[in-house]
Amino acid sequence: ELKVEQNPLFLSMQEGKNYTIYCNYSTTSDRLYWYRQDPGKSLESLFVLLSNGAVKQEGRLMASLDTKARLSTLHITAAVHDLSATYFCAVDSVSSGSARQLTFGSGTQLTVLP
Amino acid sequence: DTEVTQTPKHLVMGMTNKKSLKCEQHMGHRAMYWYKQKAKKPPELMFVYSYEKLSINESVPSRFSPECPNSSLLNLHLHALQPEDSALYLCASSQVLFRRAYEQYFGPGTRLTVT
Numbered sequence: 001e002l003k004v005e006q007n008p009l010f011l012s013m014q015e016g017k018n019y020t021i022y023c024n025y026s027t028t029s030d031r032l033y034w035y036r037q038d039p040g041k042s043l044e045s046l047f048v049l050l051s052n053g054a055v056k057q058e059g060r061l062m063a064s065l066d067t068k069a070r071l072s073t074l075h076i077t078a079a080v081h082d083l084s085a086t087y088f089c090a091v092d093s094v095s096s097g098s099a100r101q102l103t104f105g106s107g108t109q110l111t112v113l114p
Numbered sequence: 115d116t117e118v119t120q121t122p123k124h125l126v127m128g129m130t131n132k133k134s135l136k137c138e139q140h141m142g143h144r145a146m147y148w149y150k151q152k153a154k155k156p157p158e159l160m161f162v163y164s165y166e167k168l169s170i171n172e173s174v175p176s177r178f179s180p181e182c183p184n185s186s187l188l189n190l191h192l193h194a195l196q197p198e199d200s201a202l203y204l205c206a207s208s209q210v211l212f213r214r215a216y217e218q219y220f221g222p223g224t225r226l227t228v229t
Contacts, residue, residue, distance in 0.1 A: 033217065042204060043157070043220040088156055101147075101170060102218060104156035 002027050002093045006105030013079050014113055021074040021108045023089035031092035032072045033102065034063050036085045043088070047074075079112045086110070117141075118221035120205050126227045129195060135224045137188040137205030146188040147218060148180060149204040157204055163188060164210060195228045202226075 003026040013019050023032070031050055035043040047056045049065035049072060056063050060083065062075045072089055086109045090102040118139045127133050137146065145164045149157035162170035163182040171180075177199075179191040188205055202225055206218040 035220075040202075040225070042202075042223045045217065045219070048217050086154075101159050101162060107154075107156050109154070 002029070002091060002103045004089065004091050004103050004105040006089055006108055008108060009106055010109050010111075012111045012113060013076070015080055016078050018078065019076050021076075021087055021089075021110075023072040023074070023091075023105050025070050025072075025091045025103075027093065028067070028070075029091045029093055030067055032065050033090045033092070034072070034074055035088045035090065037088065037107075038085050046087075076110075079110075081112050081114065084110055084112045118205055118207055118219050120203075120221035120224050122224060123222065124225045124227075126229060127192065127195065128229055129197070131195075132191070132193045134192065135190040135203055135205075135226075137190075137207075137221055138186055139207040139219070139221075140186055141207065141219070142185075142209070143207035143219070144185055144210045145208045146182060147206040147208075148188070148190050149206065150199075151202045151204060151223075153201075161190075192226075195226075197228050200227045 005024045007022050033048055034046040036046050037043050047063040052067040054065045060077045065072045086107045088107045089105045092100055092102060094100055121136045147162050148160040150160055151157040159172050160174045161180045166182045166185060177194050181189040202223045204223045205221040208218045209216045
């Protein structure tokens, strides 16, 4: 059974600081997603990482994937208040037959303080 | 059009009611999903339809009954729910190529409250 561990679960950081969220998973996968969720809202896709060594950047967020270590990171540079949200990683895997499904990490609730 | 729509946005129902949630996409995606999300928890997969056939049922109680009448539409029929079923219900869809599903696009969700 695929397990996805995300840490930290809660993160308070000052504006302007840098920090990294980690996502470890237990079985082989070559496809990992990062989502953002604002309170009461749906999931917004941030990054799709498709291969070992993949790195993607959008604004102050950068995501990377190391399939050998089964680790993805989401790095926040010079945080601003607008980044406050819950961030989920999700790993793609095969379920019964050929059906594929996402397994989500527990989420990291990020609060950026002025 | 890269949008998944869900109706209603909010639903309050009693434990004896029957109601339905609706999800629609016009992106030509052939995989559609229902997730349940409780507050401060990750989404939990309930059902997956692939080419209008149910391919995954994650041991969901029978009071939840999914239906995929065509490739654009996904319904979730609700009957005799319990208060603990109150949650955000998310629909998603994805492209399928060579039997492999790709990135899932999520709808805005239906906030369900069971009284």
